[in-house]
Amino acid sequence: MIQQVYDAVLAILNKNNYGYLSPADFNLYAQQAQLDLFEDIFYQYNAQVTKENLRGSGTGYADIKKGIVEVIDMFSVTAALNHLANNTYSMPSTPTTGSDFYFINKVLCYDAAGVTFTGEAERVSQAKITLLNNSLYTAPTTTYPAYTTEGSVMTVYPSSIILAGQVQAQYIRYPATPQWTYVSLGAAQQPQFSVTASYQDFELPLDYFQDLVNKILQFAGMEIRDGEIVQFALGQEQIENQDEQ
Amino acid sequence: MAYITDYQYYTNNNTTPQDANWGSYQYISLEDVVTNFLLMYNGNHSLVNNEERFKILFHAKRAIQELNYDAFKEIKALELQITDTLRYVLPQDYVNWVRVSMYYDGYLRPLVENVQINSASAYLQDHQGNILFDHLGNILKPEYSELTRQRLTGVQKTQYLNQGAPYDGYWGYCLDGFWYFDMAIGAAWGLNTETANANPTFTIDKKAGVINFSSAMNDKLAILEYISDGMENGDDSKVTVNKMFEEYIYAAIEFGILNSKLGVQEYIVNRVRKRKLALLRNAKLRLSNIHPGRLLQNMRGQDKWIK
Numbered sequence: 001m002i003q004q005v006y007d008a009v010l011a012i013l014n015k016n017n018y019g020y021l022s023p024a025d026f027n028l029y030a031q032q033a034q035l036d037l038f039e040d041i042f043y044q045y046n047a048q049v050t051k052e053n054l055r056g057s058g059t060g061y062a063d064i065k066k067g068i069v070e071v072i073d074m075f076s077v078t079a080a081l082n083h084l085a086n087n088t089y090s091m092p093s094t095p096t097t098g099s100d101f102y103f104i105n106k107v108l109c110y111d112a113a114g115v116t117f118t119g120e121a122e123r124v125s126q127a128k129i130t131l132l133n134n135s136l137y138t139a140p141t142t143t144y145p146a147y148t149t150e151g152s153v154m155t156v157y158p159s160s161i162i163l164a165g166q167v168q169a170q171y172i173r174y175p176a177t178p179q180w181t182y183v184s185l186g187a188a189q190q191p192q193f194s195v196t197a198s199y200q201d202f203e204l205p206l207d208y209f210q211d212l213v214n215k216i217l218q219f220a221g222m223e224i225r226d227g228e229i230v231q232f233a234l235g236q237e238q239i240e241n242q243d244e245q
Numbered sequence: 246m247a248y249i250t251d252y253q254y255y256t257n258n259n260t261t262p263q264d265a266n267w268g269s270y271q272y273i274s275l276e277d278v279v280t281n282f283l284l285m286y287n288g289n290h291s292l293v294n295n296e297e298r299f300k301i302l303f304h305a306k307r308a309i310q311e312l313n314y315d316a317f318k319e320i321k322a323l324e325l326q327i328t329d330t331l332r333y334v335l336p337q338d339y340v341n342w343v344r345v346s347m348y349y350d351g352y353l354r355p356l357v358e359n360v361q362i363n364s365a366s367a368y369l370q371d372h373q374g375n376i377l378f379d380h381l382g383n384i385l386k387p388e389y390s391e392l393t394r395q396r397l398t399g400v401q402k403t404q405y406l407n408q409g410a411p412y413d414g415y416w417g418y419c420l421d422g423f424w425y426f427d428m429a430i431g432a433a434w435g436l437n438t439e440t441a442n443a444n445p446t447f448t449i450d451k452k453a454g455v456i457n458f459s460s461a462m463n464d465k466l467a468i469l470e471y472i473s474d475g476m477e478n479g480d481d482s483k484v485t486v487n488k489m490f491e492e493y494i495y496a497a498i499e500f501g502i503l504n505s506k507l508g509v510q511e512y513i514v515n516r517v518r519k520r521k522l523a524l525l526r527n528a529k530l531r532l533s534n535i536h537p538g539r540l541l542q543n544m545r546g547q548d549k550w551i552k
Contacts, residue, residue, distance in 0.1 A: 049289045122298045136479075137306045138299040143276055143481055146299070 001209060002030065002180050002201045003193050008213045012232070013220055021220050023182055023191050030178040030202070033215030037208055038075075038175050042103070044068055071205060075102070075172045080114075081154065083164035089154045092171050099173035106170045109145045109156065114165030121145035121156060121167070133157060175203040211237070272485035278305050278494050286499055292513065293502050304501035306476065308494050309486050313475040314340065316529050317487065324348070324468045331397055331463060333456040335449075338473040345447055345456065348466040359446035360439075363401065364393040364457045399460035405440045408461040489528045496521040 006026055013021055021029075048065040051057045057064060079097040082090035092101040107121040124132055124146045132146060133139055140146040140157035147156045156167055179200040182191035202212060214237045221232075249266060252258065257265040279302055287293045287301070313319065320343050323336050347354045367390030369377040377385045395401040403409045445461040458467065477483035486494055500517045503509045 053290060124297070124299070128297075132299060135299075135303075137476075138303050141481055144279075144298065144302060 001206060001212075002178055005030070005202065005209065005212050005216065006180050006193070008209075009216050009220060012213070012217060023180055025220070026180055026216070027178065029216045029219040030180065030212070032219060033212050034175055034178055034202055034204060036215055037204060037211050038102075041068060041071055045072065072172060074203070074205070075175060076105070076170060077101075077173050078168060078170040080165055081107075081167045081169050083162075083167075084153060087156050087159045087161050089156060089167050091149060091152045091154050092169055092173070093152060097169075101169075101171040102174050103172040104169055105172060107145075107147055107154070107156070108168045108170070109142065109161055110166050110168070111142075112163055112166065114163070118142040119145050121147045124148055126150070129157070176200050178202050269485075271487055273488050273491050275302075275305060275309070275481055275484035275486070278486065278491070278498075282495055282498050286495055292509075292517070293499060296502055300502060301498055304498040305494060306484070307501065308497035309484060310474040310476065311497075312486065312490055312493075313472060316490070316525065316532070317472075317475070318532065319472070319475075320470050321473060322468055322470045324466055327458055327462045327465050327467050329397065329463055331458045331460060333447075333458065333467050333469065335454045335456065336469070336471065336473075338476075338478060339454075339469075339471050340474050341472050342449060343470040343472060346468045346470070347444060347462065348468055353468065354444050356444050357405065357442045357446050359403070359405070359448045359459070361404065361448075362392070363396050363403075363446070363448050363459060364450065365390045367391065367393075393457075396457070396460060399463075401460065403446060403459060405442050405446050405459075407443045407445060407459070409459060487528075487532065489531045490525075493521065493524040493528050496524050 009026065010021060045065065045068045048057060048068060052065060077092070077097065077099055079092060081092065082096040084090060090096045092099065092104070094100050104123070107123070109118050109121050110116060111118055119142055121140075122144070126148055129146065129148050138144075142158065142160070145156060145158065145161065147154050149155075154167075161167065177200060179198050181194060181196040181199040183194040183196075184190065185192045202208070204212065214234075217232070218234060218237075249269075254266045254269075255263075257263045279298070282301055282305070283298065287296065293301075321336070321338070325333055327333060345356045345358070347356055367387050369385040369387055371377060379385055389397065392401070399409070401409060402411055404411070445459045445465070447456050447458045447462070449456050456467070456469070475484060475486070496517060500514075500521045503517055504514055
């Protein structure tokens with residue numbers, strides 16, 4: 001999809017032949033646009049839930065929330081967390097689990113052998129964890145574990161959870177950074193799209209094509225100081241948003 | 246908890262204890278209650294939303310405790326031999342007593358709670374009545390108070406008509422093999438039924454965690470029937486609730502959360518409160534097992550002639 005987005009952006013930008021966007025700048029704006037849209041998905045999801053509660057949403061093909069959930073789940077990862085010391089584990093990160101996390105959805109705990117599921121850990125705030133550990137009725141157990149986070153470290157309770165393989169996390173990772181890659185052709189060294197080792201397509205599905213173009217155009221329009229481009233992109237985005245209400 | 250096979254039910258897959266699953270179908274586990282509540286009564290479209298799981302667990306446990314106090318008919322019984330200390334240490338999971346009995350001569354004899362105290366702590370005093378202290382300023386105490394010592398040595402008197410009664414040893418007269426004591430125990434003015442019991446008596450010292458018996462209980466078997474709170478000594482995996490109360494537990498959790506949540510409309514709080522109470526009444530009725538067969542058995546004596 002990144003090639004089509006690139007072409008569309010340049011086509012709109014190149015009006016009167018004075019708009020040009022270098023591949024490096026495109027990649028920069030592409031990353032920013034994708035992250036912006038990615039974060040918006042969660043707000044859209046919340047808006048749809050609220051809409052459902054107000055009986056403003058349908059089922060079947062009208063089930064917008066379902067589509068949003070499917071997009072979010074495209075970024076879902078389940079991985080064992082790296083054990084640090086005692087009952088502490090690393091939060092998901094590129095070096096430990098292969099990807100950085102945007103949102104930890106659930107933390108699953110297993111027995112010492114790492115085979116039998118014992119319970120889902122609940123996130124507890126630092127303000128509550130001391131009280132919770134001292135609570136007679138609700139102190140964390142292997143059936144009802146809890147965890148807190150501090151920087152890149154996750155502490156799991158009860159403190160008997162101390163082995164590697166005992167804690168797994170299902171989380172939503174960040175989308176990979178898009179990279180439009182190219183080779184330079186001719187005397188003018190025109191960049192020509194070509195898949196190289198660092199190539200990375202957008203990870204958002206195709207229906208975000210228009211949103212990506214609009215977002216990138218806003219940044220590109222600012223770059224070439226063309227207010228019309230920015231206004232056009234903002235207008236398009238507004239229309240898009242209204243359509244999706 | 247998953248459904249189990251007949252083999253698992255009867256033999257626990259031939260592992261010890263083989264009776265582990267007997268009767269288990271009557272109950273639903275705490276884990277299932279919490280899981281079901283989270284799935285069915287909590288979420289984006291439910292009254293309960295964005296609540297921590299530990300709160301749900303707390304309210305589930307509190308509801309089970311309340312049921313154990315009065316609605317369940319799950320009375321535990323523990324038999325212990327009483328020695329010359331005349332003391333019965335309350336079980337670890339004791340919350341309240343139902344009945345204390347003495348098992349003697351093949352009969353189970355329910356005992357009467359002594360309305361008077363039969364033991365006390367004491368301070369050491371000098372001949373002028375001053376309280377004595379040690380060098381740290383702590384009060385010196387004897388091993389037993391005089392009241393307790395007299396109970397343990399069997400010389401303490403009691404108002405009950407048992408060993409140690411004030412009338413024990415009084416002169417009376419014997420007629421047709423029965424002894425009568427004119428003035429003392431009711432031949433003239435009627436018997437005081439409250440104290441007319443020949444068995445040993447007891448008092449419960451809740452703070453000390455013991456039942457103190459009168460001296461006649463020495464060397465006898467005491468059976469305490471009591472209720473617990475169903476928390477199984479903190480082992481959540483063993484906490485269960487009768488299925489008759491399952492829906493009540495969900496309603497109780499819902500009420501517990503909504504009742505203490507900011508901004509919940511009063512009509513919603515009232516709705517869940519009424520639902521909770523109605524379900525409790527329903528469950529109590531179901532568990533009371535009032536059915537025609539039982540009533541018939543009780544009614545069979547209605548036409549008996551009293552001679």
